[in-house]
Amino acid sequence: MIADVPERNVGDVTMIWDPGELAKVPSNTAVVLASPMTQAMSDYQLDVWCRTVGQRRVSALLLLGYPAEDVPRTAQRMAARYGFVLACLPLGADESAVLRDLARAVDGGAGEALSRAVRLARLLAEAGKSAESADFDPSRLCELAQEATGIVFVARRPRAGEIGAPVLADGVEVGHVSAVLPGGSGDALAEVGVRLTVEAAMRLIAVRDRADELPVRTRGQVLREILVASGQHLNELVPRARALGLAIDDWHLVLAVETTGRQQSELERVTFAEIVGGAALRSVGRSAGGSGEGSGTGWHLAFAEGTPLLVRTWRRDPGVRAAHQIRTTATAIRAELAERFPDWQVRCGAGSVHEGVEGLRTSWAESRAALLSDMPGHGSVPDPVVLFDDLGLHRMLVEWFATGAARTAVRDILAPLDAQGPAKAATMVRTLRVYLDNQGSISSTATALNLHRNAITYRLKQITALLETDLSDPDHRLAVHLACRAWQYRAEE
Numbered sequence: 001m002i003a004d005v006p007e008r009n010v011g012d013v014t015m016i017w018d019p020g021e022l023a024k025v026p027s028n029t030a031v032v033l034a035s036p037m038t039q040a041m042s043d044y045q046l047d048v049w050c051r052t053v054g055q056r057r058v059s060a061l062l063l064l065g066y067p068a069e070d071v072p073r074t075a076q077r078m079a080a081r082y083g084f085v086l087a088c089l090p091l092g093a094d095e096s097a098v099l100r101d102l103a104r105a106v107d108g109g110a111g112e113a114l115s116r117a118v119r120l121a122r123l124l125a126e127a128g129k130s131a132e133s134a135d136f137d138p139s140r141l142c143e144l145a146q147e148a149t150g151i152v153f154v155a156r157r158p159r160a161g162e163i164g165a166p167v168l169a170d171g172v173e174v175g176h177v178s179a180v181l182p183g184g185s186g187d188a189l190a191e192v193g194v195r196l197t198v199e200a201a202m203r204l205i206a207v208r209d210r211a212d213e214l215p216v217r218t219r220g221q222v223l224r225e226i227l228v229a230s231g232q233h234l235n236e237l238v239p240r241a242r243a244l245g246l247a248i249d250d251w252h253l254v255l256a257v258e259t260t261g262r263q264q265s266e267l268e269r270v271t272f273a274e275i276v277g278g279a280a281l282r283s284v285g286r287s288a289g290g291s292g293e294g295s296g297t298g299w300h301l302a303f304a305e306g307t308p309l310l311v312r313t314w315r316r317d318p319g320v321r322a323a324h325q326i327r328t329t330a331t332a333i334r335a336e337l338a339e340r341f342p343d344w345q346v347r348c349g350a351g352s353v354h355e356g357v358e359g360l361r362t363s364w365a366e367s368r369a370a371l372l373s374d375m376p377g378h379g380s381v382p383d384p385v386v387l388f389d390d391l392g393l394h395r396m397l398v399e400w401f402a403t404g405a406a407r408t409a410v411r412d413i414l415a416p417l418d419a420q421g422p423a424k425a426a427t428m429v430r431t432l433r434v435y436l437d438n439q440g441s442i443s444s445t446a447t448a449l450n451l452h453r454n455a456i457t458y459r460l461k462q463i464t465a466l467l468e469t470d471l472s473d474p475d476h477r478l479a480v481h482l483a484c485r486a487w488q489y490r491a492e493e
Helices: 019-024 035-039 043-055 073-082 095-130 138-149 188-228 231-243 266-287 321-340 356-371 393-401 404-418 422-437 442-449 453-467 474-492
Strands: 012-016 029-033 060-064 085-089 152-154 163-169 172-180 251-260 292-294 297-304 307-314 345-350 385-387
Touching (some): 012 019, 019 043, 043 073, 073 085, 095 138, 138 152, 152 188, 172 188, 188 307, 251 266, 251 321, 251 356, 266 297, 266 321, 307 321, 307 356, 321 345, 321 385, 404 453, 404 474, 422 442
Parallel strands (some): 012 029, 345 385
Antiparallel strands (some): 163 172, 251 307, 292 297, 297 307
C-alpha cells in the first residue's frame, strides 16, 4: 500500500484497459489498472487518474506492474485526500489470478455481511416475541443490532455522514434509528441493519397499541351509549361504566375532532373516523403526558354521530387551568392530524368542564356547538380549535336553543323557508342572517356574500314574502335574527 488511508468497503472489482472507462466506474469499487496502461503512464496522467477515481468514490486503485518507489508524492497525497487505497502489484503477476483473488475476497465479505444481517433479523424477531409492550425501548433494539453486526446503532436522528430512518406510528414519526459509521463511509450492512431495527420497533409499537385497543374500545362503546341514551337505558349504563373503571361521576370535558374532505361512503366514513380517533388518542399520549392517570381519570376515546370524541376526566374540578390545558392539547392534536392527513380539513371543538353523567352529555353538546360556531358568510376563516367557553354570544344562543320553547320558536319562524328544500333553505337563511348582521345594509350584505346588490334585493323580497313578517318591526326583526343565528344548531337536535 502506498497511501495511508482508512479501510474502505469494496462492493466490486474491475480491470481497466482504457482511461476513458475510469469516469464510469461505480463507487465502492476496486479498480485494477492493466499493465499496458501503467507501463505508458506519466506522473501527470497518474495524478489525473487519481483525481478521477477519487471523485468517483472508488475504494482502491491498484497499479499492475508499476514499481511502488516510482509513485509520485502528488498521487499519494491525492489518494489520502480522497480516502482510497493506492497500491502496486508486482510486474509479471497473473492478471486473471489477481482478479479472481480480489473477487473471492469481495464475495467473502458479502457473505459475512449477509450472515450478520440474518443474525440480526433473528435477534430482533426473538425480541419481538419476548418483549412486553410496556417494556418497549428502541435503545434496546439498537443494542441488539450492534451485537449482531458490530456496527454502532443509536436511537436518534442521523447526523452528517450517518445512515438513519424514522420510526413511524400511524404515519407519525415517534423516533429514529441511526447507524454511526467511522469516517462517514457508506455501508450496505448498516443500511439493512437500520431498516430491520426500525421495522422491529414499529412491530412492537403495533403490539403495544393492540394490547391497549380492547379496553379502549369497550370503554368507548359505553361512553357513546351514555351520550345518546335516555331514560331507563341511561340508568342501566351508569353501573356498567363504573364496573369498567370509568370515573363517570367525576368531572368531564369532551373534545370533538371534525374532519372534512372528499366524499366518502358510510363504511369509509366510519373507518376513517376510527383511524383519526386512534391517532388523536395517541397524540394526546405524546402531547399531554399519557392517555390515563389511573382510577378511570385521564383521556378516553369514544365515537358519536361518526365523530371521534376525546373525553377528559378529572377526579376534582380542574378550574380555570383546564381551558389552557385543553387548548394546548387540542392544538397539538390538530397539528399532528393535519400533517398526517394533508388533504383533509381538521378542526377541534371543546366543551366546558361539567360534573357527572349529565355533565358529560352537556359537554358533548357544547363541543358540537363549538364546531358549528364558524358562522359562514362573515368572510373569516373558521378557527381550527374552538372552545365553547370562548363563544360569547354563540354560547348564549346554544344555551337558549337548548330549551324546548326556543327550538319550537325557531322551527315555526323559519318553517316557510324549510319548505323550499334543504339547499334553498340554507341559502335563504344565510342571506337573511348576514343581512340582519349588517344592520339591514344591502351593499354590506352583497360584499359579504360576494353577490350583486340586485341579487340580494331579489332574494330578500322572496324571503320576506315567504315569512310574511315585517323586518322594520324591532320585535319581529329580533325574533327572526335569533332564529337565523340558531338555525345551524337545529341539525344537532
